Amino acid sequence: MTATSTETLVELADVHVVYTARSGGLFRRDRVYALTGADFTIEAGETVGVVGESGCGKSTLAKILVGLEKPTTGTVRFRGQDLWSMSPARRRAAIGSSTGMVFQDPSTALNRRLPIRQVLRDPLDVHRVGNSRQREERVRELLDLVGLPSSVADLLPSQVSGGQRQRVAVARALAQRPQLLIADEPTSALDVSVRAQILNLLLDLKEQLNLAMVFVSHDIQTVRRMSDRVVTMYLGRIVEQTPAGAVPGGARHPYTRALFSATPGLLFPIDPIPLAGPVPSATRPPSGCPFRTRCWKADDRCATEMPGVQIATVVRPGDHLFRCHHPIRDGSTDLDLISQAQEPSCH
Numbered sequence: 629m630t631a632t633s634t635e636t637l638v639e640l641a642d643v644h645v646v647y648t649a650r651s652g653g654l655f656r657r658d659r660v661y662a663l664t665g666a667d668f669t670i671e672a673g674e675t676v677g678v679v680g681e682s683g684c685g686k687s688t689l690a691k692i693l694v695g696l697e698k699p700t701t702g703t704v705r706f707r708g709q710d711l712w713s714m715s716p717a718r719r720r721a722a723i724g725s726s727t728g729m730v731f732q733d734p735s736t737a738l739n740r741r742l743p744i745r746q747v748l749r750d751p752l753d754v755h756r757v758g759n760s761r762q763r764e765e766r767v768r769e770l771l772d773l774v775g776l777p778s779s780v781a782d783l784l785p786s787q788v789s790g791g792q793r794q795r796v797a798v799a800r801a802l803a804q805r806p807q808l809l810i811a812d813e814p815t816s817a818l819d820v821s822v823r824a825q826i827l828n829l830l831l832d833l834k835e836q837l838n839l840a841m842v843f844v845s846h847d848i849q850t851v852r853r854m855s856d857r858v859v860t861m862y863l864g865r866i867v868e869q870t871p872a873g874a875v876p877g878g879a880r881h882p883y884t885r886a887l888f889s890a891t892p893g894l895l896f897p898i899d900p901i902p903l904a905g906p907v908p909s910a911t912r913p914p915s916g917c918p919f920r921t922r923c924w925k926a927d928d929r930c931a932t933e934m935p936g937v938q939i940a941t942v943v944r945p946g947d948h949l950f951r952c953h954h955p956i957r958d959g960s961t962d963l964d965l966i967s968q969a970q971e972p973s974c975h
């Protein structure tokens with residue numbers, strides 16, 4: 629699975645998201661550092677998997693990528709245009725035509741009172757895409773695209789199965805022909821029996837429409853299978869970006885290694901690395917490297933200095949980035965075998 633183009637669809641530059649949350653006393657508010665210093669691009673046609681433990685900022689990153697959340701500081705560019713310096717009308721149009729989002733639970737994401745036909749027509753009506761006949765035609769196309777019979781158009785979302793509802797949610801996200809689909813835990817609310825069908829549907833749509841996709845999941849085995857590139861997040865930071873075939877053995881960040889160490893079905897399995905203790909609070913992240921309180925390689929430097937970005941050249945320059953003072957350099961990767969790539973070199 630490799631990207632077919634290098635056209636940049638979305639670019640984040642030093643994006644921070646800080647929420648305020650009530651804590652303890654009536655008037656006391658804490659800052660929650662949900663996303664810190666995110667530098668990140670998505671190229672046309674590629675699938676990026678986002679992994680990390682609960683609360684590490686995956687959904688915040690997804691919302692930033694689809695324009696649902698405004699950065700506290702930093703820049704989000706859609707096709708080179710600064711999204712948040714556009715007028716609200718232009719921004720809505722840019723978001724609608726560039727990205728679509730599939731949420732975890734289709735039961736809550738879809739308007740329960742509208743028939744599926746209207747659920748799918750809504751984004752077309754709001755953005756005045758074509759005339760009424762063309763919108764009806766697009767609804768039929770969308771149902772066909774996600775493998776649903778046209779007869780479901782007259783049903784309410786509650787009258788179809790969970791898997792079919794998620795197909796409707798995917799169709800709705802694709803209504804305006806976006807080039808980027810963000811899927812935030814798209815199968816975790818579904819029965820195990822239909823999860824594979826939805827994943828296969830996403831893979832088919834990616835091929836058929838040359839979609840770029842951001843796939844957020846706790847299920848790291850699925851992320852590895854679905855993605856070209858894996859982004860590892862820890863406590864609001866992107867700590868590593870690596871080609872999917874390079875994890876876990878080629879991952880340089882100890883946290884990525886630990887997360888993926890128990891992944892079954894690898895050509896080069898590695899010993900499980902247990903993660904000690906809980907993730908620290910996002911209201912008081914540790915100084916220096918955020919992972920240092922759980923890292924077996926941490927030393928004094930990790931407590932005082934946030935590691936800068938290092939580059940490992942696995943296949944192409946820029947394919948593999950990580951932030952660690954003590955990266956792991958041993959181990960074989962599936963990529964070593966597949967691409968006969970050179971051993972990565974760090975700068």
Ligand SMILES: Nc1ncnc2c1ncn2[C@@H]1O[C@H](COP(=O)(O)OP(=O)(O)OP(=O)(O)O)[C@@H](O)[C@H]1O
Nearest residue numbers: 647648649660662681682683684685686687688910
């Ligand atoms: N609207 C909000 N107000 C205050 N804090 C928030 C808000 N949304 C998210 N957070 C906090 O920001 C941090 C990142 O949350 P986020 O939902 O992005 O993490 P996540 O990795 O997607 O978690 P999960 O895997 O559990 O869905 C967490 O500490 C969360 O509690």
